[in-house]
Amino acid sequence: MRTVAVLLHPAVRIFDYGVIHEVFGVDRSNDGVLPIRLWRCAPRGAPITLVGGATLTATHHLADLARADLVLIPGAAPAPPHAEPEQANALRAAADAGVPIAALCSGAFLLADAGLLDGRRATTHWRLVDALARRAPHARVESGPLWVEDGPVWTGAGTAAGIDLCLHLVRRAHGAATAATIARRMVTPPHRDGGQSQYVPATTVDPLPDALTDVLAWARDHLHETVTVAALARRAHQAPRTFARRFTETTGTTPLRWLHHQRVQLAQELMERTDLPVEEVARRAGFGTTAVLRRHFGRDLGTTPTAYRRRFATPETPAAPPPRRAR
Incomplete structure (x- = not known):
């Protein structure tokens, strides 16, 4: 995995993009981690203003998703609007080219709009599970896991689960040692199993x-x-x-x-x-x-x-x- 492409949409949540950049976009060659090129892909390569006011400058067009080694879709709050035809077509083209695609949190809704969840297991933030099931009626949407893998498509739960999913993708491509090195730099646990519950009820636990x-x-x-x-x-x-x-x-x-x-x-x-x-x-x-x-x-x-x-x-x-x- 040498190139990771991020699909930018106007509802991108800053935290989700920040996680993607921290895992894939930071040069850690001094720690023995091979550098990864992070492409920011948007329609016509236009700048995208994120939720919260920050602006990201696109480096590539949506058509470049099909040339990457991995496509990532950041989530939105509460969920992104329906995908524009150009976005859905670019996601389908990437899937047809054999590029693995992973969605963080509500980014799964754009996968649903492109038809890429049909017949697959999927998850999202526990509060959005019913809404995703309505938007992807032919998918099997699950509320429990931190992330779900079904073929070349991954979907993750909310917020911090995006870190777990991104580190899992690093682990698959570059091994556990590389994922552990990145996790140590981020001061986060190197591995939470995808089947682990995403929602632990608040209880008085001792x-x-x-x-x-x-x-x-x-x-x-x-x-x-x-x-x-x-x-x-x-x-x-x-x-x-x-x-x-x-x-x-x-x-x-x-x-x-x-x-x-x-x-x-x-x-x-x-x-x-x-x-x-x-x-x-x-x-x-x-x-x-x-x-x-x-x-x-x-x-x-x-x-x-x-x-x-x-x-x-x-x-x-x-x-x-x-x-x-x-x-």
Whole structure:
């Protein structure tokens, strides 16, 4: 992924564009991240005034969407008006050219207008789900996930979920290590699963997210061990059922699902950044055996550990330090 094109429309929300620019438009070559060209595409290359008064100067025309490696559609508040024919035609041309397209938040409404959600799963901000279902009657609109992937089309939930979706797209194209590097610079978690709930009801939860920090940090340091919900609950000084319920209320996902994604991400980074044998990667990531690691890579990433390493390994892959010992 070398070129990312942003479809600019008059209702673009500043935050959504800011997320796209922060993930894809900032030069982080000093951190070892390959630079990506960010094209701002608008009708006739005209300047676009965003909601809030800021103006963006277009660098490309809508027809250039079909030449990019990825098309992104920022959202609006509450939702963009119906797509102009020129916008819908440009999106369809990009899809016909095989370009993946991702919409942040209510940007999904423009995908709906272009007919690109027909027969697909999709999501948007939880408050706009019913409106999107009406605008895309042939789509399966879901209110739960942070983001949904259906073929070459991604749709994301509101606001901060746009960060998760953009980092996921980086991870798919450039690997977990690159996504983690960008996330660290943005001071944001490197990976929230797309299936995680986008809306956690406001409840009186103890422990609060900050109180979980030590427990989650301990778990990340001990992924090579058998980490159970009971072990996490003991560190939180709670009964396992209470801990599991409050963990889900606080984070929107279950402890086991969180552990699984932490292990997959660790295995990805070890395959990218070290020359450890696959057997050792499986052990350090807590999968135990190569067969289990292969099964999870196939199910979650659609590839094998060896093929993943061939694609994403850095030119120099030094051996990883030994895992930390339990304290």
